[in-house]
Amino acid sequence: MSEALQSSLLELIRRTSTDLPDDVVRSIEAARGQEEDGSNASYALGVIDDNIGIARKASQPICQDTGSILFYVHVPVGYDQITFEDTAIEAVKEATEKGYLRQNSVDSVTGKNSGNNIGPGSPCFHFHQWRKDHVEVKMMLKGGGCENVGIQYTLPNADFGGRDLQGVENAILDAVLKAQGKGCGPGILGVCIGGDRASGYGHSKEQLLRMLDDANVDETLAALEGRILEKANKSGIGPMGFGGATTLLGCKIGAINRVPASYYVTISYMCWAFRRQGCTLDINSGIAEWLY
Amino acid sequence: MTAMQLETPITEEQIRSLKVGDTVELSGALYTGRDAVHHRLHHGEAPPVDLQGQVIYHCGPVMVEEDGKWVCKAAGPTTSIREEPYQWEVMRDHGIRGVIGKGGMAAKTLAACKEYGCCYFHAIGGAAQVCAQRIVDVDGVDWMDLGSPEAIWHLRIEKFPVIVTMDAHGNSLHDVVYDQAAAALADLKA
Incomplete structure (x- = not known):
């Protein structure tokens, strides 16, 4: 020892536990500017901002x-x-x-x-x-709140589509819809395409280790991340599910190989208290x- | 937004005057109760405190004993939907006037809010320090055998900030937002 x-x-x-990283704080501050003054969404982000400051100063969770x-x-x-x-x-x-x-x-x-x-x-x-x-x-x-809204899909799926990026995109947006405010949004998604049931969740969580403002080295996945972010933020779910412009702060997608019989899309949801x-x-x- | 001031115990009339979207600041006594507490009440055990007119807080706080006194280090809301199978019963049997939590609840609880005169108060999830600042005292604790996060903590709060997202008239902000988001995302489908 x-x-x-x-x-x-x-x-x-x-x-x-007590001090949120700068990339997350910057992203929350940017989100505040997107919400209408006097709205519940703006109120929620204001409280979140205060909370970050108090926790850092008091050195408490x-x-x-x-x-x-x-x-x-x-x-x-x-x-x-x-x-x-x-x-x-x-x-x-x-x-x-x-x-x-x-x-x-x-x-x-x-x-x-x-x-x-x-x-x-x-x-x-x-x-x-x-x-x-x-x-x-x-x-x-x-x-636990954000972990509970994590979900694993298998493709093809009658509602989302086949084993392609269109099916992946629809599955991820379904996860956003299902999560609503329960995972303490605005959230950050870590996504894994492929793998098995265990490695899918493992890899999806590791995506959350990336900086929020980084660019995916894979151009296809970078474009998909952008589309998810844009569409999720048009859903109107908003901070805490109160309604508003900011549903996600980020979406990070990785891919690992699969066996021919399986096609998993695994989503780990991270709360704003990232x-x-x-x-x-x-x-x-x-x-x-x-x-x- | 000017917040309405409410002090526990709350009357049915006060609850029925609230509507979805109202911001409220709660003061007075507040009891935590989450998964294990609801499970125990459901199995018929009597609550160790009189809940008439009171509010249950879905919360598992961080508590530390300092010089023989409990100090609340962090106390934001936990996800309420897990209490959906039990909450209506607690509203019916124990005279509570509301619950504080996050993420909203579903049809059974919404119907119970209307029938028994209760509200769902939404706190800001994750904002454990803002919430803890409004907890001015810890008066005691029951059912500690459930473990600290699951116990019934007797809190004293002052101007605890919440938003009414389910009222006693059958309205739920969560239902409205879900329906709108489902429609918006259906239009955006790849």
Whole structure:
């Protein structure tokens, strides 16, 4: 166990829970300008803006549902992942005691809350090796409200179409319609085309690690992202589902290969309280650089 | 927008005067109750507090004990639709005048709002700090065996900001927005 690593991870959790990344804040501010003065939508975005400021200043959770605790870790070849996990678990316990995280881990059979966010599947780690010589840790806190409106479609589908981008587009917009305000919109979609049932959800969540204002390197998918954003924002669902011009802040789509028999379109919905942060670690496990 | 001021306990007459779109600031006592609480009430257990005229808040707050006193660190609304199977019954049996949550509820609850004189108050989802600022005291807690987020927290609120999205006259903003969005997206179909 490394004290320096635990303290870096505690700071990463604190910052993720209490301080929304700049790309998200910029996007919410831009959305405010799109809503009519005096409308419920404008009111909602005003409260959201106030909330972001208070949380940052008070160093308290932006949202009380501090969600599933997801770590995405890139490590050099030979790095000790077991010690990392053990240390991250201690950091999560400490963050829970300090109130940066809610007691959010419940035994699915007995209903008992573990009280410290630790239990089977919590927190959740995704490790990847890379050839660089430093460690990069990204994390997301994904609340239950937005996770519940995630959905996986299979194509062809009589309502949406066949196994092509037209079918994909219609399926994604159906997810937006079904979500309404339940996922705390304006939301951000992470979408995966293809994969299997598990990798589809995994890849759709990883799309949410992209910067909101980035451009998809795949031109076809970039165009699809643009169309989804435009059409969703014409739906009129608006912030919180109150009606209005901003239904989505972003849509990020990736594609992975499928088997000939399957064609999944998997959508992970992220709320406006888009708590994702990341950092690189220096040789002593201190925080070298913030990533968002 | 000037918000209407309401203090719990609320009368049926006050509730019936509200309509969809009204902004309201609530003050007084407020009780949290979410999935496990509704499940327990549904199975016939008596509520540990008198809910007549009161409002139930769909919320699992972040609570920390500091110097022997509970402090609310974050307390925004949770998604209400999960209580749809139970809410009408709680309205009928326990005399509540409304619930606060987010995302809206469906036909059973809307009908119960009309029949028993209740409103659905929509708080701003995710805005846990704005909500927590309006919670001026924590008076106690019941059913802690359900775990902290699921327990019944006795909160004292001052000017807690909400919007009426389902009223006691059978109107739901959520139904209106859904129908309009479905029509708009049908026109935009690829």
